Amino acid sequence: MDVDITPRxxxxxxxxxxxxxxxKALDIYQKRVVPTLAELDLNFHLIITERAGHxxxxxxxIDISEWYGVIIVSGDGLIFEVINGLMSRPDWxxxxxxxxxxxxxxxxxxxxxxxxxxxxxEPYKDNILTHSLFVLAKHKIKALDLVAVDTCEGRHYSFxxxxxxxxxxxxxxxxxxxxLGNARFTVGALVRIVGLRTxxxxxxxxxxxxxxxxxSRSTSCSTWEPSVNANTADVVTSQxxxxxxxxxxxxxxxxxxxxxxxxxxxxxxxxxxxxxxxxEEGGGDLETVIANSSTPAADSTQLTCDSPSRGDAATPRPVxxxxxxxxxxxxxxxxxxxxxxxxxxxxxxxxxxxPDIIIAPEATFNDGIIHLMFAKAGISRSSLLKLFLSMExxxxxxxxxxxxxxxKAFRLEPITPGGVIAIDGEKVKYGPIxxxxxxxxARFMA
Ligand code: ADP
Ligand code: MG
Numbered sequence: 001m002d003v004d005i006t007p008r009x010x011x012x013x014x015x016x017x018x019x020x021x022x023x024k025a026l027d028i029y030q031k032r033v034v035p036t037l038a039e040l041d042l043n044f045h046l047i048i049t050e051r052a053g054h055x056x057x058x059x060x061x062i063d064i065s066e067w068y069g070v071i072i073v074s075g076d077g078l079i080f081e082v083i084n085g086l087m088s089r090p091d092w093x094x095x096x097x098x099x100x101x102x103x104x105x106x107x108x109x110x111x112x113x114x115x116x117x118x119x120x121x122e123p124y125k126d127n128i129l130t131h132s133l134f135v136l137a138k139h140k141i142k143a144l145d146l147v148a149v150d151t152c153e154g155r156h157y158s159f160x161x162x163x164x165x166x167x168x169x170x171x172x173x174x175x176x177x178x179x180l181g182n183a184r185f186t187v188g189a190l191v192r193i194v195g196l197r198t199x200x201x202x203x204x205x206x207x208x209x210x211x212x213x214x215x216s217r218s219t220s221c222s223t224w225e226p227s228v229n230a231n232t233a234d235v236v237t238s239q240x241x242x243x244x245x246x247x248x249x250x251x252x253x254x255x256x257x258x259x260x261x262x263x264x265x266x267x268x269x270x271x272x273x274x275x276x277x278x279x280e281e282g283g284g285d286l287e288t289v290i291a292n293s294s295t296p297a298a299d300s301t302q303l304t305c306d307s308p309s310r311g312d313a314a315t316p317r318p319v320x321x322x323x324x325x326x327x328x329x330x331x332x333x334x335x336x337x338x339x340x341x342x343x344x345x346x347x348x349x350x351x352x353x354x355p356d357i358i359i360a361p362e363a364t365f366n367d368g369i370i371h372l373m374f375a376k377a378g379i380s381r382s383s384l385l386k387l388f389l390s391m392e393x394x395x396x397x398x399x400x401x402x403x404x405x406x407x408k409a410f411r412l413e414p415i416t417p418g419g420v421i422a423i424d425g426e427k428v429k430y431g432p433i434x435x436x437x438x439x440x441x442a443r444f445m446a
Contacts, residue, residue: 010068011043015055015082017074017106018048022181025073025106028129033073033104036133042068049078056085059099064091069100069445071136075107076160080424083146083442087157088315100141102445104132108181109171109425111160114352116446119364125355136445143366143440145349148321149423152305152431154314159442160424161353162435164412165199165344165375166192166384168422182355189388196343196384198377199419203345204337205372205410206323211336224336303414303431304328314428321436323409331411331434341377343384345412347435348373351394358394360404365446368439373404409436 014037016029026048037044049055059070059082072078079101086095105113105128113132117124122131147158163171166189174188211224305327325331348360348371360371375387379401390396397404411434414421421430 010066011045012037012069012071012102013058013062013067014044014046014071014073015058015078016046016048017055017078020074020078020107021105021110022108022179028104028106029073032129032133033071036137040137044071049074053081056081056088059085059095060089064095064098067099069102071102071104073104073106075105075109076111076425077107077109079103079112079159080156080426083157083159084315087146087319092319096146096442098443100443100445101144102136104136105129108178108184109354110182111350111353111425112444114355115350115363115365116444118352118358119446124352128355138445140446141443142446144442144444145366145368146438146441147347147349147370147435148319148324148438149433149435150321150324150327151314151421151423151428151433152327153429156314156423156428157438158349158423158435160348160350161359161422162347162412162433163344163422163425164201164346164414164419165342166196167344167346167353168420168427169197171422171425172420172427185354185356193381193384193388196381197419198341198343198416200339200341200415201345202337202339202413202415203342203372203374203410204331204335204413205405205407206332206335208369208406208408211405213336213338224334303417305431319438319441321438323436324434327411327432327434335409335411339415343375343377343379345372345374347371347407347410349437353391357391359391361394361397365444366440368408368437369406370408370410370435370437371404372407372410373402375402410434 014029014033016025018026029046047055047058055072055078070082072082082101083096086092086099089095103110103113103116110128113128114124116135117128117131120131120135122134144159147162149156149158149162170185170188170192173192174184177184177187180187207224213223331337346359349363349369350365351358351360351363353359360373363369363371375384379387383401387396387399387401390399396402411432412421413432414430419430421428421433
């Protein structure tokens with residue numbers, strides 16, 4: 001969805017985080033952003049962020065009508081801040097629609113920039129900056145899915161990902177290698193694969209398309225089909241998908257339904273069981289993990305929020321999220337629930353998590369889909385390393401070690417204590433978390 005805007009009428013607000021990534025954001029701003037904006041004859045106002053939360057506080061109170069957009073010279077963390085600042089305004093709906101975000105890669109994690117460049121057929125590994133500036137110059141505004149996320153500390157709005165297990169461990173633990181730039185993730189991944197942990201938890205979700213459980217190993221798992229109550233749908237039928245439950249923007253179209261129905265009737269990829277390699281009970285050498293030595297002991301009860309309501313709002317909950325019950329209530333009976341030991345659970349809504357991770361190759365900015373994926377315990381260290389390496393070109397989606405489901409909403413309830421959950425690469429309070437996609441809510445310069 002493109003939106004016409006006459007940019008020259010107003011000015012842009014530029015945030016620069018001098019501490020993002022290898023600390024070059026200010027240099028990038030002075031040497032590259034200023035000349036670009038000057039060439040475009042755009043007025044701009046610079047704010048160098050002084051602390052975490054500074055940009056969020058600023059966009060909470062600005063007069064939206066004064067600005068053409070916001071340009072963020074940092075990593076994904078500052079984009080997250082700005083989105084949450086806009087969403088906490090009383091006029092959030094107007095603000096998030098009328099203040100497009102422009103992104104210039106200055107951080108160590110520049111996933112949105114990578115996705116934008118990649119979707120334009122431009123380089124996203126090297127020389128990413130030049131094309132990001134070119135994107136700003138084009139004045140093309142597009143819609144961006146956001147995801148409403150309830151955590152124990154309240155509501156957040158996310159544009160990129162929710163991660164648990166090895167992916168979030170690597171993201172957060174590698175902060176100490178920030179000076180390495182993007183290489184921090186590679187170093188962090190190697191460290192974490194050696195000291196592999198597994199996490200027990202419950203994952204529930206509302207699929208966009210018929211879902212059949214792939215492994216009998218899960219403690220619980222149910223089949224889901226759009227027009228049949230999941231509780232009674234032991235046998236998946238080929239009834240047409242109900243409109244209200246089909247995926248937006250192309251996934252609910254009749255051609256896709258036809259493919260799905262045909263797969264259900266005649267077998268094929270959607271039906272093929274995955275065959276993860278599990279070690280023999282009670283054993284396994286170094287290469288056949290479940291590395292219990294590095295794994296906190298699993299408790300039989302799940303973690304709950306200290307205050308089991310929706311918690312104090314990190315950002316107020318302005319948006320009605322009809323698919324999400326209160327975090328303290330059970331998920332709807334029609335959702336699929338899997339309880340298992342996981343190595344990682346990732347929910348992604350952009351194609352890239354960085355220049356070396358094409359996490360969801362099919363994802364587009366406004367597809368209204370959460371690409372939910374998980375790898376279960378039992379995967380060997382060498383397979384996990386292969387899985388990480390195959391993420392570089394997105395071919396992990398074909399791996400039997402990972403399962404990927406398109407969903408509209410999900411809930412993750414960790415049972416193993418002491419892990420890390422990150423939203424858009426930012427660590428949040430560890431505990432139950434649930435999310436629902438808000439198709440095309442935000443605007444960005446694409
Ligand atoms: P990176 O990709 O390097 O992590 P981010 O844009 O994600 O860069 O920023 C990392 C964190 O820095 C964010 O959580 C943001 O809130 C915070 N931040 C912003 N400005 C400052 C500052 N002046 N000092 C310290 N932290 C800051
Ligand atoms: Mg970050």
